[in-house]
Amino acid sequence: MINRVVIFVIDSVGVGALPDAGDFGDVGANTLGNIVKKEGKINLSNLRRLGLGNIDDISGIEAIDYPLGAFGKSLEVSHGKDTTTGHWEIAGLHLTKPFNTYPNGFPKEVMEEFEKRIGKKTLGNKPASGTVIIEELGEEHMKTGYPIVYTSADSVFQIAAHEEIISLEELYEICKVAREIMMGDQAVARVIARPFIGEVGKFTRTSNRRDFSLNPSEETILDIAKNYGLDVIAVGKIEDIFNGQGITEAVHTKDNMAGIDETINYLQKNNKGIIFTNLVDFDSKYGHRRDAKGYKDALEEMDARIPELLENLREDDIIIITADHGNDPTFKGTDHTREYIPIIIYGDKVNSNVNLGTRKSFADIAATISDILGIPSTGKGESFKNQIIG
CATH class of the missing domain: 3.40.720.10 (Alkaline Phosphatase, subunit A)
Known part of the structure; x- marks a missing residue:
């Protein structure tokens, strides 16, 4: 047995x-x-x-x-x-039905609702490699405190933030807000927290990633x-x-x-x-x-x-x-x-x-x-x- x-x-x-x-x-x-x-x-x-x-x-x-x-x-x-x-x-x-993907970024109404609820503007909102986008927008993120939002060919709403600019606790809360918004007709399979550390030109993602999925x-x-x-x-x-x-x-x-x-x-x-x-x-x-x-x-x-x-x-x-x-x-x-x-x-x-x-x-x-x-x-x-x- x-x-x-x-x-x-x-x-x-x-x-x-x-x-x-x-x-x-x-x-x-x-x-x-x-x-x-x-x-x-x-x-x-x-x-x-x-x-x-x-x-x-x-x-x-x-x-x-x-x-x-x-x-x-x-x-x-x-x-x-x-x-x-x-x-x-x-x-x-x-x-039988694939999850939503956003090859052109997320709709204006989604981002407006997200920014309103988290009380911050955002950067990005486009498909990108996670390592590439933090190199591209990391410096601006550190100056403004605005989280970086991006997606990929997968059904994901990803949020990158420097751990010294937006704490892990706050980042996870922001992701929970995104999870609430990305439901129903706009549902994505996962909202992903993508924290990183380091200085401009030397950013590295940390192991503190968290995924916020749909229920099966x-x-x-x-x-x-x-x-x-x-x-x-x-x-x-x-x-x-x-x-x-x-x-x-x-x-x-x-x-x-x-x-x-x-x-x-x-x-x-x-x-x-x-x-x-x-x-x-x-x-x-x-x-x-x-x-x-x-x-x-x-x-x-x-x-x-x-x-x-x-x-x-x-x-x-x-x-x-x-x-x-x-x-x-x-x-x-x-x-x-x-x-x-x-x-x-x-x-x-x-x-x-x-x-x-x-x-x-x-x-x-x-x-x-x-x-x-x-x-x-x-x-x-x-x-x-x-x-x-x-």
Whole structure:
């Protein structure tokens, strides 16, 4: 019997463009494959042992003869390529309508209402890279005290502020105001606090980011597990992505290594249910910044700690290693890419060398977890429990 499942999301590590990538301008995107193509051979020996290189049509990673885990990849049903859409589908939701995006900035009436309610003017109001816009407008922000508002190809309302100009507490309150405004017809998936520090020309974003999400539109596997008395532990930005819904305990982390540390910490405790971890650095520090070498190095750093994760699994645990979308650092622009996600499953009770092929929905993960834990499903996705256990 399996009593605990770890969902371990390597944020944005896509493994090839989806069939509908053309609808998103992403034909040719392949986060993992293109990193290897650009930067040369990558050492992901521990993920390879589990089956990463045996995933159908994966590029850049060599297969081995007898992987220790089960492996596959998945299509995405929901119409999007953002964090919220991906995680919600992993948790058993299908979004038939994409979230609003604002390629020309936010409407005048939205910004007027926002400025009125926070008592300040704003800067920016356009799509931009977060690091670029604080270099562009950071000095003016420090002189005026006006927060910097920007968006991206994702459904986000982002607010950047220097921690010495607008305190974290005030920034979070400002974000809560934006969250109240960006609802209904104007709803965005996330309002994001983007604090930074430093001097002009030397600004750096801090780990005090906070995401203010919509509540999931329907019940997720997290809600169901919680309602059945199980622990649902969120590590990293998971609590923000689900706006706390379905979560019983949460810890925010400053970087990937802290995310792994906290996952191990919870593995060593007496809990039962779901541990849901997100390692965001791949996406935020390397994908969006189009830093292929940094992305490669971070992947190798994470892979080196996989044995430590596995050593802390109990006999009645399994771990599902996956992603939520792509963010190819060799691709055009600075935005996410519409890609397959990898699925790798390991545990004492998991059958080795099982090829799950191409799954039809990320929600197959949620359906499988429901099946394994003996709780109702969300009705989305198809369980692969019988292929990996028994």
